[in-house]
Amino acid sequence: MTTTAEPGSLELGKARARKEDARLITGRTRFTDAITPTGTLHMAVVRSPLAHATITGIDKSAAEQAPGVVGVYTAADLGVESVGLPCAWPVTPDQKAPQRPLLASGTVHFAGEGVAVVVARSVAEAKDAAELVEVDYEPLEPVLDMEAAAADGATLVHPDLGTNASATWAFDSGEAGTGGSVADAIAAAESDPDQVVVRRRFRQQRLIPAFMEPRAVVVDPTGEQITMWSSTQVPHILRTMTTVTLGVPESKFRVIAPDVGGGFGGKIGVVPEEMLCVVIAQKLGKPVKWNETRSESMLAAHHGRDQIQDITITARKDGTVTGLDVKLLADMGAYLGLVGPGVPILGAFMFNAIYKIPAYKFTCTNVFTTKTLTDAYRGAGRPEATFGIERIMDELAVELGRDPMELRGQNWIKREEFPFTTVCGLTYDSGNYEQATQQAMELFDYAGLRREQEERRRSGDPVQLGIGISTFTEMCGLAPSRVLGSLAYGAGGWEAASIRMLATGKVEVITGASAHGQGHETAFSQIVADQLGVPFEDVEILHGDTQISPKGLDTYGSRSLVVGGIAIVKAAEKVVAKAKKIAAHLLEASEDDIEFNAGQFTVRGTDKGKAIQEIAFAAFMAHDYPEGMEPSLDSDAVFDPENFSFPHGTHLAAIEVDTETGHVTLRKYVCVDDVGNVVNPLIVEGQVHGGLAQGIAQALFEEANYDEQGTLVNGTFVDYTLPSAADLPSFDTRVVSTPSTTNPLGVKGVGEAGTIASTPAIVNGVLDALRPLGVTDVEMPCTSQRVWRAIQEAQGRSTQETPVDTHSPGAGLGSIDPNNPQGEVQ
Amino acid sequence: MAQVRVTVDGVNYADDVEPRTLLVHYLRERLGKTGTLIGCDTSNCGACTVHLNGQSVKSCSVLAVQADGGEVTTIEGIARDGKLHPVQEAFNECHALQCGFCTPGMIMQSIDLLGDNPDPDEHEVREGIEGNLCRCTGYQNIVRAVQSAAQKMKPGASADTQAPVSVAGGE
Numbered sequence: 001m002t003t004t005a006e007p008g009s010l011e012l013g014k015a016r017a018r019k020e021d022a023r024l025i026t027g028r029t030r031f032t033d034a035i036t037p038t039g040t041l042h043m044a045v046v047r048s049p050l051a052h053a054t055i056t057g058i059d060k061s062a063a064e065q066a067p068g069v070v071g072v073y074t075a076a077d078l079g080v081e082s083v084g085l086p087c088a089w090p091v092t093p094d095q096k097a098p099q100r101p102l103l104a105s106g107t108v109h110f111a112g113e114g115v116a117v118v119v120a121r122s123v124a125e126a127k128d129a130a131e132l133v134e135v136d137y138e139p140l141e142p143v144l145d146m147e148a149a150a151a152d153g154a155t156l157v158h159p160d161l162g163t164n165a166s167a168t169w170a171f172d173s174g175e176a177g178t179g180g181s182v183a184d185a186i187a188a189a190e191s192d193p194d195q196v197v198v199r200r201r202f203r204q205q206r207l208i209p210a211f212m213e214p215r216a217v218v219v220d221p222t223g224e225q226i227t228m229w230s231s232t233q234v235p236h237i238l239r240t241m242t243t244v245t246l247g248v249p250e251s252k253f254r255v256i257a258p259d260v261g262g263g264f265g266g267k268i269g270v271v272p273e274e275m276l277c278v279v280i281a282q283k284l285g286k287p288v289k290w291n292e293t294r295s296e297s298m299l300a301a302h303h304g305r306d307q308i309q310d311i312t313i314t315a316r317k318d319g320t321v322t323g324l325d326v327k328l329l330a331d332m333g334a335y336l337g338l339v340g341p342g343v344p345i346l347g348a349f350m351f352n353a354i355y356k357i358p359a360y361k362f363t364c365t366n367v368f369t370t371k372t373l374t375d376a377y378r379g380a381g382r383p384e385a386t387f388g389i390e391r392i393m394d395e396l397a398v399e400l401g402r403d404p405m406e407l408r409g410q411n412w413i414k415r416e417e418f419p420f421t422t423v424c425g426l427t428y429d430s431g432n433y434e435q436a437t438q439q440a441m442e443l444f445d446y447a448g449l450r451r452e453q454e455e456r457r458r459s460g461d462p463v464q465l466g467i468g469i470s471t472f473t474e475m476c477g478l479a480p481s482r483v484l485g486s487l488a489y490g491a492g493g494w495e496a497a498s499i500r501m502l503a504t505g506k507v508e509v510i511t512g513a514s515a516h517g518q519g520h521e522t523a524f525s526q527i528v529a530d531q532l533g534v535p536f537e538d539v540e541i542l543h544g545d546t547q548i549s550p551k552g553l554d555t556y557g558s559r560s561l562v563v564g565g566i567a568i569v570k571a572a573e574k575v576v577a578k579a580k581k582i583a584a585h586l587l588e589a590s591e592d593d594i595e596f597n598a599g600q601f602t603v604r605g606t607d608k609g610k611a612i613q614e615i616a617f618a619a620f621m622a623h624d625y626p627e628g629m630e631p632s633l634d635s636d637a638v639f640d641p642e643n644f645s646f647p648h649g650t651h652l653a654a655i656e657v658d659t660e661t662g663h664v665t666l667r668k669y670v671c672v673d674d675v676g677n678v679v680n681p682l683i684v685e686g687q688v689h690g691g692l693a694q695g696i697a698q699a700l701f702e703e704a705n706y707d708e709q710g711t712l713v714n715g716t717f718v719d720y721t722l723p724s725a726a727d728l729p730s731f732d733t734r735v736v737s738t739p740s741t742t743n744p745l746g747v748k749g750v751g752e753a754g755t756i757a758s759t760p761a762i763v764n765g766v767l768d769a770l771r772p773l774g775v776t777d778v779e780m781p782c783t784s785q786r787v788w789r790a791i792q793e794a795q796g797r798s799t800q801e802t803p804v805d806t807h808s809p810g811a812g813l814g815s816i817d818p819n820n821p822q823g824e825v826q
Numbered sequence: 827m828a829q830v831r832v833t834v835d836g837v838n839y840a841d842d843v844e845p846r847t848l849l850v851h852y853l854r855e856r857l858g859k860t861g862t863l864i865g866c867d868t869s870n871c872g873a874c875t876v877h878l879n880g881q882s883v884k885s886c887s888v889l890a891v892q893a894d895g896g897e898v899t900t901i902e903g904i905a906r907d908g909k910l911h912p913v914q915e916a917f918n919e920c921h922a923l924q925c926g927f928c929t930p931g932m933i934m935q936s937i938d939l940l941g942d943n944p945d946p947d948e949h950e951v952r953e954g955i956e957g958n959l960c961r962c963t964g965y966q967n968i969v970r971a972v973q974s975a976a977q978k979m980k981p982g983a984s985a986d987t988q989a990p991v992s993v994a995g996g997e
Contacts, residue, residue, distance in 0.1 A: 021918040024926030025910070025933065027861015027901035034860035124844075212865050212873065212927040212961050261863075261927030262961050294866035517925025517962050682921045686963060690924060693964030717870035717959065725952040725965040754964075 011526035011536055012745070015682040018522040019541075020515075023259075030258045032216035032231045033291045040218065040287040041070055043277060044126035046116040046133045047300065048108035051144075051370040051710025052157070053137035055106060055115060063118055063132040068125030070284065072133060074116045075103040078279050085270055085335075086241050088490035089342035091366070095167035098158040098368075100335035102272045102279070108137070109157055109334035110370050111711050112299035117276055119288065142710035146331040146367040147308060157334060157368040166332055166366040169345050171424060173360045179423040180359035182312075185323025189314035195322065198399050199312045202391055204384045205780050206306040206331065206704040208298050209377050210722055213261020215301060216291035217274050219281040225254045225547075226281070230274055233263040234554040235514050237491070239546050241270040241338070246278055257544040260516035264694070265376030267516065268556050269302055269338045298715035303704055304377020306331040307344060309388045311351075313396055319410045321396070324357050326388065328364040330374075337375030341366050342489060346381030346475075349424050353389045354433055354473045354648060355411045360423040370710050376556060378694055379474070379752040383759060386472045390760035394469070398771065404469050404764070405437070405446070412471070419741075426475065428646045429741045432674060433471065436736055440650040440672040443732055449654055449668075457772050462660050464772070465667075468653035468765020472757040475644040476749030478557030483644075494640035495559065496551040497567035499528070499575050501633040503620035505613035507532060507539045509571075512552015513564030514544045518751065519683045520560055526679055527565055527745070531572035532612055533599020551638070558647075558749030561679065566743045567639035574635035579615040582633075585626040586610060586618060645740045647748040649673035651757040655765035659773065662788025664700060664766055669731045671757065676740040676748035684750050688733045691754020697723050698755075699762035700781050770794075830894045834859065835903025843890045849883075850874040852890035853900060861902040861930055865959070872958030875931035875938075876900045882938035884931075884957070901930035904937065912978040913937050913971070922971035924962035932958045936972045945976055 023029050060072040075081045084099035103114045116133050120126035141155045148154055149164040157164055173179030189195035218229040226248060232238050235257040243250040260267065273290045281288040292300070312325040330344040348362040379386075393411075397404035413420045415432045422428065441447075446467070453465040478484075481492035498510040509528050513520060525539040542548050555564075576596055583601035584591040593604045602609035610618075615633065618624065622631035654668035669692065678684050701721045705713050714720045733754075739746030759780070766782045767775065774794035778786055792799045827842040834857055841856055853859040853876070862885060865873030869887040876885045877899040885898075904911040913936050916922070923929040932955060939946065939954035946954060951969045960968065 017918050018921065021923060021926070024923055024929050025901075025914040025917050026905060027859070027930050029861060029863075029926065031860075031863065031927070033864070034854075124846075210961055212871065212925065212959065213863070214865065260925065261865075262925040264961070294868065294871070519924065686921045686924055686967060689964035689966045690962045691964075694961070716868045717866045718868045722959050722961065724956045724959060725969065726956040728952075728965055730948065730966050730969070731964070 011529045012677065012679055014526065014680065016522055016526060016536065016680055017682070018519050019525060020519065020521045031213055031261055032218060032229045032258055035218050035229050035258065036289060037218070037220050037287040040289050041119050041121060041284065042123045042126045043280065043288055043290040044118045044130040045114040045273065045296070046118065046130050046135065048104065048111060048113045048115055048137070050108060050137050050139055051111045051142040052140040053108050054140060055104065055108065055135060056138050057136040058116055059134035060116065062134070063129040066125065066129035066132055068121040069129045070119045070121065072116060072118050072129070073280065075101060075105040078283070080279055081105050083245060083275070085272060085275065086244055086338060087336040087341065089339045090488050091169045091341045091345050092167040095341060096161045096163065097166065097336050098161060102275050107140070110372050112372060113334070114272055117280070119280055119284070142370045144369055144371065144706060144708070144710055146329050146369055149369050150329060150365055150367045157370055164368045166336065166368060167341060168363065168365045169348070170363045171348050171361065173423045176425060178425045180323070182323045182325045182359045182361040185314050185359040186312060186325065189322060194317050195314060196317060196399050197312060197314050198392065198395050200392055200395050202309040202311065202388055203779050204305040204307040204309065204387060206374070207304045207377055207698055207702050208704050208720055209264045209266025209301070209304055210720070211262035211264055211266050214292045214294055214297045215267065215271070215273070217277045218287060218289045219277040220287040221281040221285060222287070225252050226278065227254045227256065228274065228278065229256045229258055231260050231267060232257050233260065233267040233514060233516055233556060235544055235546055236512060236552040236554050238270055238274065242275065242278060245270065245275055248278065255546045257514050257516070263516045264378040265304065265380055265556060266301055268376045295716050298720060299712055300372065302337050302340070302375040303333065303372050304374055305384060305698070306374050307384050309384070311388050311392045313392045315396055315400070317400065319400055319402055319407050321355060321357050321411045323359040324351060326351050326362045330364055330366050331369050331371065332366050333369060333371045333373030335373045337373045340373060340375040342487065343374070343376055343381045344384065345487065347385035349426055349475055350382045350385035351389050352423050353386060354413060354471055356413055357423050371706060372712065378691065378755045380557065382474045382752065383695065383756045386470070386756045387760045390470045390472070391763065394764045394767070405441070408469070408471055409437070427643060428473065429643060430738045431473065431646060431648050432736070432738045433648060433650070436648065436672040436674050437471065437650040439734060439736060440652050440670055443672070443734065444652040444668065444670040446652065462658060464657050464659055464769040466655040466657060466765040466767065466769025468655055468761040468763070468768060470651045470757045470761035470764065471648070473646050473648035474558070474752060474756050476558035476647055476752070477562030477641055477645045478559045479644060480642060481640050491553065492640065493553065493563065494638050495553055495564040495567045496636065496638045497564065497571045498636045499571045499634065501575060501616035501619070503617055505538065505616060507534055508542055509539060509568060510542045510549045511564050511568060512549055512554065513560040514552065514554045515560070516555065518555065518560060518687070519680070523561060523679045523683055524565060524568055527568055528572060531569055532575060533597070534612065558751040561747050562645050562743055562749045563639060563641055565745060565747065566641070567637050569744055570637035570639050571635045574637060575633045578629065578633045578635065579612055581629055582615050582618055582625055583610050586624065641742065643742045645676065645742060645748040647673060647675045647750065647753055649753060649757055651761040653761040653765040655762065655769055657766060657769040657787060659791055662784040662786070662791065664782055664784065664787060666696065666729055666762065669729060671731065671754070672734045672736055673750070673753050674736045674738050675750040675753065677737055677746040678735060679747065681735070684735060685733060687750045688754045689731060691752060692731055692758045693723060693728055695755040695758030696728065696762055698780060699759045700783070701727065703781050828891045830890050832893045833897045835900055845889070845891060847890040848886055849888040849890045849893050850885035853885060853898070859900050859902055862900045863927055863930055865927060870959065871928070872931040872935060873928055875934040875958060877934060877938065882935050901933060911937065913940070913975040916971040916975035916978065920967045920971035920974055922963060922968040928958060928960040932960060932968060936975070939972065940976055940979060944980065946973065948973070
């Protein structure tokens with residue numbers, strides 16, 4: 001029991017296979033759907049098939065008579081008509097926020113919104129009876145196009161708000177004193193023949209997070225505390241918000257996030273079904289369970305992205321960027337999600353990216369439509385921003401006739417310029433864009449591929465080669481609480497940790513970061529093993545249960561390691577400090593003479609020493625310990641970061657486009673990411689791979705399509721085309737490490753990097769292949785049909801005769817295909 | 827009600843089920859085999875993949891009664907005497923899973939693939955697991971794991987189930 005780590009064999013940086021895999025590869029898992037307390041009743045939701053309609057009647061009688069049915073309830077039946085789900089981010093003081101009901105009463109505002117629930121003894125009986133609930137609707141005009149919705153005279157989603165614009169948030173570096181005035185920069189560029197102005201409109205299509213585990217909730221009202229199991233990323237926030245929403249005392253409410261099958265931001269909400277399960281479980285005094293079908297998940301769980309970006313960049317003809325103006329419209333959907341309105345605002349700080357831009361202005365208007373609401377999706381605002389800046393940098397390079405990488409290098413922050421305060425006031429602590437870029441270009445054979453591209457262009461090869469570039473940085477480690485306060489966010493950004501030194505030498509570590517696939521149990525064990533000098537195997541990471549881990553702010557925004565991991569380090573430092581006092585006492589030495597290394601407390605200059613586990617046992621026995629201290633090594637810490645961390649990277653894609661069919665093939669993908677010090681290279685690599693797949697999927701495969709009635713037409717895995725293994729190549733991913741200077745581990749975060757960088761790399765590559773044909777833009781996803789159409793249009797050929805199927809992803813321009821606004825299957 | 831007699835992970839069962847009961851619901855809700863997961867409702871995701879009479883099937887697209895007289899192996903039945911199947915080991919070693927929700931199906935499909943093709947190249951692995959979706963890994967390490975397991979399983983390793991045994995409450 002006194003095994004300590006081998007001196008010098010640090011866990012940090014070791015490619016440990018993951019601890020958590022043992023249960024996941026054997027089926028010994030406990031996802032929420034596996035939890036069914038005795039006597040559980042099952043809830044099914046009756047959902048509106050219409051996007052916008054007045055409910056004129058609900059006939060529950062047939063459903064109430066169906067076998068196994070315990071009750072059929074509307075909002076009125078449950079007395080929850082005035083309950084509204086929380087939005088924690090009023091981005092402006094005058095933000096307009098409609099009540100987001102648990103069940104619609106009066107008016108439905110998106111297709112998929114719940115109007116009633118059926119509770120029955122089995123899932124099948126609940127679903128069968130839900131089919132029997134007759135709801136009469138008087139259709140209203142759907143509001144689908146965010147630009148039209150924001151215009152005067154538009155049909156209002158929430159007439160009582162008087163507008164479809166929820167809020168307009170602006171940042172102007174001239175006004176903030178962090179840079180010049182963009183209006184001046186644009187005026188100067190327009191009147192100066194030695195400058196250029198490039199204006200483009202980009203579209204961030206609507207995506208569906210599509211975590212593999214559909215959401216599920218179980219609420220057990222028996223016992224002293226109400227217990228909720230939920231497939232959530234945010235058990236702590238969910239607990240607090242349930243209290244705020246329903247008035248259940250926080251101390252009487254326990255939330256458990258057991259094994260959670262992915263989230264990607266999609267499980268960051270506080271959702272109607274969770275609250276309904278609480279209300280009904282309390283009403284009936286029985287456990288109530290809801291688990292959604294995949295189709296329900298696609299329809300009713302929040303979506304992501306969905307922005308229109310109007311970007312203006314100004315530069316001198318020598319390539320020096322002089323100003324950047326960004327105007328966004330962001331589709332909120334029908335209501336505001338928990339953090340939805342803040343998602344595009346997070347992007348405000350990232351449009352300037354890795355570049356030195358002297359004048360910057362960002363304006364975003366959040367708009368209501370009658371669609372599923374949008375909220376965080378992997379990267380949350382930062383992929384959208386990175387796409388905008390990296391696309392416009394390529395457009396500027398084309399305008400100036402410059403190599404796009406060379407133009408980026410001319411404008412980015414040089415390695416010797418760190419720490420660097422950007423035009424929006426963030427201080428980037430460290431980075432080395434030159435190193436990551438140089439390595440990426442060598443791995444990629446940039447020069448060789450440019451030669452091949454030239455050859456294919458010259459020979460008129462029907463398969464053209466494009467080289468797609470994306471550089472990026474992101475603000476990770478959400479977040480310094482004071483910064484969140486300045487942005488009016490409804491919580492802090494700290495994280496909590498506790499360490500319990502058990503009598504038998506094992507170590508329990510409690511974290512408020514709630515994992516759902518990231519590998520916290522392994523990475524955090526490695527950190528603690530190093531900090532305390534105990535074996536990796538002896539560390540147990542506990543999380544995801546508010547009674548075990550009472551304090552925390554959960555997992556999102558690449559925060560677990562850079563905030564939660566540092567809280568663990570701080571708690572470990574306290575453990576060591578306490579142990580040192582007891583060691584000095586037991587070794588009859590002055591505390592000043594005690595050294596701690598690799599789990600051993602020794603008296604300087606002697607061979608006398610005790611292992612940390614011996615100290616833990618001595619504290620447990622408490623027969624002999626110093627005066628004036630408690631007999632315990634256990635320690636808590638809360639870490640609130642002073643700054644974000646800023647990982648960065650350079651991503652390169654070789655794209656082949658068949659100009660006869662429009663088919664896009666990703667031939668080669670190379671990225672070099674600087675994520676600071678690496679705790680576990682295996683996990684880092686996995687995060688990058690998965691992030692790349694999601695970012696590439698946005699560029700090439702995925703879009704939530706609505707027809708003109710506001711119906712989601714591809715709300716299943718049949719037609720919302722998640723990439724399969726056969727759709728993706730292997731990636732060449734590397735890391736370089738410039739340690740972060742803002743935390744003691746020098747780590748930066750890696751959860752979102754791949755998703756942020758890859759989307760513009762792919763689209764820039766597609767366009768790079770097609771520019772000689774006159775193609776200037778292809779909207780995402782760059783499906784064969786869209787690429788082919790872009791080629792035909794650039795060549796002056798008609799495409800109007802071509803059959804269009806809006807039921808396929810990528811078939812329409814954004815959400816509605818202008819060639820087929822009726823949205824009919826042809 | 828219809829009767830189904832089936833061997834699952836080496837144990838014989840006989841149960842009355844509603845004729846519409848899907849195999850995956852029977853496995854999870856009647857037999858407690860909750861290691862097999864449900865990720866969609868259109869048989870696209872493959873999370874529920876099990877072996878039925880030695881072939882991989884998506885257990886959401888098989889009725890429980892169709893398995894009558896058959897032998898089912900789930901993710902819970904492939905380790906032997908506490909020793910993991912080589913594909914399970916490879917998934918761990920190669921970091922072929924993150925949230926782990928696709929993993930039971932992905933492992934069962936990979937075992938089936940290696941039964942048909944003991945030494946697949948990357949393209950063959952990608953085609954072979956095309957019916958199983960993963961949102962976390964980007965598939966690269968899954969491909970690596972399948973190829974790594976293929977090397978370990980040479981020669982002659984197999985994923986046959988153990989001889990069935992009866993337990994109380996089974997028949």
